[in-house]
Amino acid sequence: MTTTLITGANKGIGFETAKQLLAAGHDVWMAARDRERGEAAARELGGRFVQLDVTDDASVAAAVATxxxxxxxxxxxxxxxxxxxxxxxxxxxxxxxxxxxxxGVIRVTHAFLPLLEKSDRPVIVNVSSGLGSLHLATDPESIASQIIPLAYGAAKAGVNMATVQYAKGLPRFRVNCIDPGFTATDFNRHQGTQTVQEGAEAVVRLAQIGPDGPTGGFFDRAGSLPW
Structure with a gap:
């Protein structure tokens, strides 16, 4: 059975990803910063809860041990x-x-690499955003060019580059990032135009790829995206 850890899994896209991967037969660890909410979410879906704050080294280390x-x-x-x-x-x-x-992505990835390296089919999926794409941010035809999220866009552009570098440095792994799209969740006060099921689609697909799958790519539910 494939063992999967999802950070921020108590709601939104993380919760829906856990739901779909559990249905696909994965053994899913649902990580959340808030213990009460995380435990409730895991009980609801039948996943396993682990407390994990991606900004805290001790919390991440404890999650690895668990x-x-x-x-x-x-x-x-x-x-x-x-x-x-x-x-x-x-x-x-x-x-x-x-x-x-x-x-947080780098902290969690670094801490869990020793466990992933023991897997026959290690996979990392980083949830990024089209707002981190330099191409889309400068394309007048893209909605990403109409928004100016300096802090968020810069951080997600960093996630994209980190994904490429992890893919190059870990050739046995499949490492990709995805743009879930404008999905209705608490993240955007439910103003998104996609359902949470649609937002989780690319995450779920890339979480299930095999050793012959893509690596070092940027995807949404429709396919590849430009950097």
Whole structure:
């Protein structure tokens, strides 16, 4: 059985990903920062709960010890960013965004690599965003070019680059990132135009790829995306 860990799995896309992967036969660890909410979510779906705060080294280390073995890591946990005018953006405003959305991915990935390296088919899926695509941000035809999320976009662009570098440095792994699209969740106060099932589609697909699957790519539910 494939053992999978999903960060930020108590709600939204993380919760739906856990639901679909459990239905597909995965043994799913549902990680959440808040113990009460995480345990409730795991009980509802029949997953296994592990407390994990992606910004805290001790919390991540404790999660590694609890999980013990791993085949698939889904770095889903993230926080939405402010849309302050660029002239108002300071390092102090950007730092919390990077701490969770980029450094959190690197912290969790680094900690779980020893477990993943023991797997016959190690997979990492990083939940990114089209707002982190340099191509889409500069394409007048893309909605991403009409939004100016300096802090959030910069952090997600970092996730994209980290994904490419992990894929190159870990050739036996399948490492990809996905854009879930504008999905109706708490993340955007349920203003998204996609259902949570549609938002989780690419995550679920890439979490189940085999050794001959793509690596070092950027995808959404329709296929490949430009960097």
């Amino acid at each position: 999980v013990g073995a791993l085949d698939v890591l889904v770095n889903n946990a993230g926080v939405p960013g402010p849309l302050d005018p660029v002239e108002a953006v300071t390092p102090d405003l950007v730092r919390p965004m990077f701490e969770t959305n980029l450094f």
